[in-house]
Amino acid sequence: MTASRPLAALVSGVVVLSLAAVPSEAAKVPQQRDIAYHAWTSTTEFLAGEPAGTVVADGSLTFGTATGTTSYVDPFGDGTAKTYDRTTWTSPEVQTSFGLTELIASWNATTPPGTWVEVAMAGHTDLGTTTKWYVLGRWGSGDDTSAGDIHRTSVASQGDSNGSVAVDTFVAATGRSLDRWQLKVSLYRLAATTGTPSVRSVGAVATRLPDEKKVPVSPLGGAEGVVLDVPTYSQEKHIGHYPQWDGGGEAWCSPTSTAMVLDYYGAGPSADETAWVDPADADPQVDHSARSVFDYAYDGAGNWPYNTAYAGTRGLDAFVTRLRSLTEAEQYIKAGIPLIASLSFKKGELPGAGYGTNGHLMVIVGFDAAGNVVVNDPASHLIPSNDQVRTTYDREAFENAWVPHSGGLVYVIHPPSVQLPQITT
Numbered sequence: 001m002t003a004s005r006p007l008a009a010l011v012s013g014v015v016v017l018s019l020a021a022v023p024s025e026a027a028k029v030p031q032q033r034d035i036a037y038h039a040w041t042s043t044t045e046f047l048a049g050e051p052a053g054t055v056v057a058d059g060s061l062t063f064g065t066a067t068g069t070t071s072y073v074d075p076f077g078d079g080t081a082k083t084y085d086r087t088t089w090t091s092p093e094v095q096t097s098f099g100l101t102e103l104i105a106s107w108n109a110t111t112p113p114g115t116w117v118e119v120a121m122a123g124h125t126d127l128g129t130t131t132k133w134y135v136l137g138r139w140g141s142g143d144d145t146s147a148g149d150i151h152r153t154s155v156a157s158q159g160d161s162n163g164s165v166a167v168d169t170f171v172a173a174t175g176r177s178l179d180r181w182q183l184k185v186s187l188y189r190l191a192a193t194t195g196t197p198s199v200r201s202v203g204a205v206a207t208r209l210p211d212e213k214k215v216p217v218s219p220l221g222g223a224e225g226v227v228l229d230v231p232t233y234s235q236e237k238h239i240g241h242y243p244q245w246d247g248g249g250e251a252w253c254s255p256t257s258t259a260m261v262l263d264y265y266g267a268g269p270s271a272d273e274t275a276w277v278d279p280a281d282a283d284p285q286v287d288h289s290a291r292s293v294f295d296y297a298y299d300g301a302g303n304w305p306y307n308t309a310y311a312g313t314r315g316l317d318a319f320v321t322r323l324r325s326l327t328e329a330e331q332y333i334k335a336g337i338p339l340i341a342s343l344s345f346k347k348g349e350l351p352g353a354g355y356g357t358n359g360h361l362m363v364i365v366g367f368d369a370a371g372n373v374v375v376n377d378p379a380s381h382l383i384p385s386n387d388q389v390r391t392t393y394d395r396e397a398f399e400n401a402w403v404p405h406s407g408g409l410v411y412v413i414h415p416p417s418v419q420l421p422q423i424t425t
Contacts, residue, residue, distance in 0.1 A: 032210065033324050034098035035407075039203025040091060053087030054187060061089050062198040063115075063187050070188060076151035076296040084116075084148075084188040091183045091202075099126055099177025100206040102407075103170040105136045106305040106320040107185070107202040108312030114148030114190035115197035116140035119305075121170055121204065123178035131162045133184060134170055137305060140197075141292065141313045148190035151296040154303060167298050168305050181206060201312075205321045212404045217396040220371045221330030227366030227374050230264040230338050232389035233283050235378040241278075241287055245294045246301055248287075254302040254361040255289035256378040257340045258311060261363060261413050262289070264338060267314040283386070302361070304342075304411065311413045323408040326373065326399050329364055331421035337414045339364040341375075343398070344405035350397050354381045364410075365390075373398045 040046055046056045055064035066085035073081045105119050117140070120133040135155040142149040158165045163172040172178060185202055189195045235256040238248030246252065262268045268285045277284035292310045295303035308318035323329055323339075332339050340363050347356035357379075366374040372395045380388045402408060414420065 033407075034096075034100075034208040035205065035322055035324065036096055036098075036100075036207070037203060037205040037319075037321055038094045039201055039319065041201040041203075046089070048092050050090040051087075052089070054089040054185075057198075060198040060200040061185060061187075061202075063087055063189060063196045069191060072150070072188075074145065074150050076153065077145055082148060083191040085191050086186060086188055088184060088186045089199075091185075093124070093180045093182045094204075094206075095180040096178075096206055098208045099179055100181065101172040101177050101208050103178075103181055103204050103206045104168060104304065104320050105183055105202065105204040106308045106318070107139075107199055108318060109139070109141075109197060109199040109202075109309065110313065111140040111142065111149075111197045112195040113142055113144055114193050115195045116150050116152075116188050117197055117199060118186040118188070119202065120184045120186070121181055122184070123181040125162055126177045126179065129162070131178070132160065134158050134163070134165050136165060136168060136170065137303075139306060139309055141310070143291070148193070152294070152306060153297040154295050156297055167295070168303050177208065178206075201317065201319070203319060205319075207322060207407060209407045214400055215325075215403045217399060218325035218327040221327040221334075223330035223333040223367045224371050225367070225369045226333050227368075228264065228333065228336065228338050230260050230363055230365045230376055232376050232386045233260050233286055233378060234380070234384055234386050234389050235286070236382055236384035237283060237386070238281075238286055238290075239384070241281070242290065245287075245290045246299065248290070250379065252286065252290050252301055253378050254304075254307050254340075255293050256286050257361045257363050257376070258293065258307045258411070258413075259283070259286045259289040260376050260378070261338055261340060261411075262311060262314055262316070265316060265413075265415055267311075267316055267415075269314075302359070304409070307340075308411050308413065311411070315415070316413050317416050318411065318413040321410060321412055322406075323410055325403070325408070326367075326371075326395060328408075328423050329410070330367060331423050332412070333364065333366055335414075335421045336418060337412065337420070338376075340411035340413070341402050342406035342409040343401040345397075345401035350393055350401050352391060352393060353377070355379065359405075367395075368392055371395050 053067035235252040241248035269288045274284035290301045293306045304320045311318035363376040
């Protein structure tokens with residue numbers, strides 16, 4: 001489980017999927033759910049942006065000639081400033097047909113030792129003004145600070161009259177919205193070195209969602225009886241592990257879920273990569289996941305884009321998005337893609353769970369014949385046993401623990417060779 005998170009945005013597709021609201025016979029007055037995702041994932045798309053020292057090679061944004069330097073004091077380091085060469089790339093503006101109130105960026109990147117990336121966003125407000133740049137993450141895959149790696153971190157206290165950043169999510173100020181947005185990616189490498197960070201995809205999901213307390217159960221989507229063979233790992237087996245990365249147990253729902261999906265694709269860490277883990281741990285890939293996604297400012301392993309960025313380092317494509325319903329989730333299951341979903345519920349609201357949570361991640365792995373949701377719940381029954389992780393939850397109860405809480409937020413993780421479903425109405 002993890003702390004309660006703000007609502008944000010959707011969809012999937014390598015570039016854009018346009019998902020109109022899925023109708024439900026039970027909804028007398030359908031509420032508009034405005035969700036739009038846009039990403040840059042190819043040479044042509046990156047060339048449409050504005051480079052400042054960056055170049056595009058093999059479909060990725062990478063380091064060309066530095067346009068400046070940055071003296072950076074890692075707030076979680078020893079207080080010593082290190083100098084990094086810097087290049088930047090600024091995306092074209094993306095217009096929305098609605099006034100977005102939240103935005104979440106995600107990316108897939110490679111950061112050799114001594115390199116890291118920063119992703120920021122800005123937008124145009126309903127008042128006709130332009131916002132400042134809000135930092136959505138300072139990220140690197142490594143944590144060898146002696147080699148110039150930084151402690152990956154979100155950035156707090158950025159709020160102003162236009163909005164603020166809640167961990168990894170831009171949230172517009174009350175009464176404000178944006179009608180267009182853009183991203184800025186900054187690449188850093190330790191000065192006088194030749195390491196080359198590269199970004200093969202970056203995108204964001206923008207959204208404006210209604211204030212819903214309850215949603216009607218969605219129509220069946222054709223995945224009834226389909227269950228994917230995703231391995232089961234319990235977060236409860238890791239209680240007390242590695243306090244420097246939040247100590248396992250309830251704090252590790254997100255990395256445990258991510259580890260399950262990585263191993264489903266055969267993309268988990270090798271024995272050599274997990275050699276640092278206590279050999280008594282039968283599931284060292286979970287500890288490796290927690291270490292690799294940990295956000296030092298948030299002080300937790302539940303930063304959504306950091307989990308998908310970690311999956312991206314394993315040869316997979318991964319991003320954060322939102323879905324409108326389980327009808328849409330079924331299309332991913334039919335395509336062989338499990339989804340990691342963010343939920344919140346009081347004890348008793350999700351029958352069979354046996355606990356309540358203000359924020360939790362679990363893996364949607366399929367649906368039973370009646371359309372109820374088959375999941376790998378890493379906190380299932382709060383029992384430290386992998387055998388207890390696979391469970392089935394009532395469709396309506398699950399949907400109401402998922403959609404109103406997080407706006408249907410999911411991690412979408414898949415091999416590049418596996419096509420995403422084209423969801424249309």
